[in-house]
Amino acid sequence: MTEEAPVLELRQVDKSFGPIDVLHEISLTVRAGEVLCLLGDNGAGKSTLIKTLAGVHPPTRGEILMDGRPVHFSGPKDAGDRGIATVHQFGGTFPLMSIGRSFFVGVEPTKGWGPFKVFDRKKANEIAVQAVQSFGITRIDDGDRLVGGLSGGERQSLAIARAVHFGARVLILDEPTAALGVKQASHVLRIVLEAKRRGLAVIFITHQVMHAMAVGDHFAVLIRGALAANFRKGEKTREEITDLMAGGEAMAGLEASLETYMQSHEGHPPSA
Ligand SMILES: Nc1ncnc2c1ncn2[C@@H]1O[C@H](COP(=O)(O)OP(=O)(O)O)[C@@H](O)[C@H]1O
Ligand SMILES: [Mg+2]
Numbered sequence: 627m628t629e630e631a632p633v634l635e636l637r638q639v640d641k642s643f644g645p646i647d648v649l650h651e652i653s654l655t656v657r658a659g660e661v662l663c664l665l666g667d668n669g670a671g672k673s674t675l676i677k678t679l680a681g682v683h684p685p686t687r688g689e690i691l692m693d694g695r696p697v698h699f700s701g702p703k704d705a706g707d708r709g710i711a712t713v714h715q716f717g718g719t720f721p722l723m724s725i726g727r728s729f730f731v732g733v734e735p736t737k738g739w740g741p742f743k744v745f746d747r748k749k750a751n752e753i754a755v756q757a758v759q760s761f762g763i764t765r766i767d768d769g770d771r772l773v774g775g776l777s778g779g780e781r782q783s784l785a786i787a788r789a790v791h792f793g794a795r796v797l798i799l800d801e802p803t804a805a806l807g808v809k810q811a812s813h814v815l816r817i818v819l820e821a822k823r824r825g826l827a828v829i830f831i832t833h834q835v836m837h838a839m840a841v842g843d844h845f846a847v848l849i850r851g852a853l854a855a856n857f858r859k860g861e862k863t864r865e866e867i868t869d870l871m872a873g874g875e876a877m878a879g880l881e882a883s884l885e886t887y888m889q890s891h892e893g894h895p896p897s898a
Contacts, residue, residue: 631694632657633827634796639688641678648674650852661828663838665871666848672831676798680712681705709795713785715804721774726751728773729788757787761817779810786817797821798829803837815840835867847871
């Protein structure tokens with residue numbers, strides 16, 4: 627039996643902006659029905675990496691493969707057409723639009739024919755509400771409500787449901803839970819698991835180790851643009867992951883110097 631090719635794969639990808647080298651020899655595989663958590667401190671290169679995967683930046687060197695075949699995205703639209711969808715922190719939706727309308731921005735269903743085509747509000751609302759509810763968000767039941775009136779978690783849910791409805795195969799979530807409270811975050815995490823259950827490949831970017839551990843099958847830690855660790859669920863503890871994200875040695879060094887300082891100042895911590 628041959629294993630199914632990964633939906634998406636990076637081979638030795640470098641990304642530079644002029645003289646600035648941001649990503650160094652990144653090799654990663656993203657499989658259908660799996661959640662890959664991308665972890666790393668601010669400035670580690672997470673956004674650059676997902677923009678490279680989503681067709682925003684062409685790689686400087688290396689290869690991107692989809693279903694085992696090399697691909698060259700001409701831009702984000704091209705990557706989107708091939709099923710790579712990115713959902714940004716605030717859902718990327720339009721606060722002054724209704725739920726039904728925002729769901730179909732760019733892909734509006736029509737009734738009638740020829741020059742008489744009009745946006746079918748009722749049908750759009752029905753489809754949008756049904757799509758979101760199928761992810762377990764039953765509080766959204768009126769497609770005429772404005773997106774701006776939804777909570778952060780509901781907006782994320784709407785954006786994810788929309789991407790899945792229109793055929794996304796790879797769902798890239800850039801810090802979807804960063805600005806959310808515990809309850810809201812747990813809704814989003816549940817939706818991530820539902821997307822995985824439906825066979826999508828999910829790339830989940832977060833700073834929050836607990837959120838990553840709640841949904842991740844696979845973990846990749848970026849430090850200064852390089853893959854510092856790449857491991858599967860259960861292979862590392864929460865403490866080990868936290869330490870890795872903080873840059874390991876950097877953190878240990880900081881603790882050691884704080885210890886020395888405390889001893890030489892008879893236990894008084896440095897004033898801020
Ligand atoms: N277009 C760009 N031109 C030059 N440098 C960039 C560009 N985009 C990102 N960088 C640099 O790449 C590094 C990684 O940034 P980024 O990918 O946004 O990190 P993260 O998302 O992990 O916080 C930073 O040092 C940033 O300044
Ligand atoms: Mg970022």
